[in-house]
Amino acid sequence: GQNIDQPTEMTATEGAIVQINCTYQTSGFNGLFWYQQHAGEAPTFLSYNVLDGLEEKGRFSSFLSRSKGYSYLLLKELQMKDSASYLCAVMDSNYQLIWGAGTKLIIKP
């Protein structure tokens, strides 16, 4: 079956760096997405990786290793507003998105 694994919850300190991991097993691969979802709100797009390597976008970076079925989202200079759930999703060979359950990130002052 298809599976996306990510930690359920993480805690970090304001101003620090946190890495949220995602491992996947899917039938085919057509890209990996990270979305941010604040409590009670809709998910919003953060990043898309289809080739191996690091994609940097401001304070957020996303890394992909297709051979290892692994990605991470790196958040730098954490701010209180970064408290949210972070969803990892993989597009399979049928171009359907398979979603992880999300990682709830708690930022403490």
Place this chain on the structure above:
Amino acid sequence: IAGITQAPTSQILAAGRRMTLRCTQDMRHNAMYWYRQDLGLGLRLIHYSNTAGTTGKGEVPDGYSVSRANTDDFPLTLASAVPSQTSVYFCASTASGGTGELFFGEGSRLTVL
């Protein structure tokens, strides 16, 4: 304001009643989707439509139906609601040929008693 609009934002419904969740987008996106989100689970695809006039079943289609009469509208109907359909429902759309980035509506919180 461009985007996706869902209605209602919240609804309490008696079991056995019929309910339609509305979704409208003004971005002229071809593909539209309905997801449900439950605590501890990832987003699960209910139904999708790749273009106006076509629909397809997702991971959890039972008890739900959709229609796509035009590009903008993609309503989701629960013919006879059951308590297990209590969830938050998100409508989403994407432009064909893009990276697949999804744009989501604000969600509809449905409680079936």
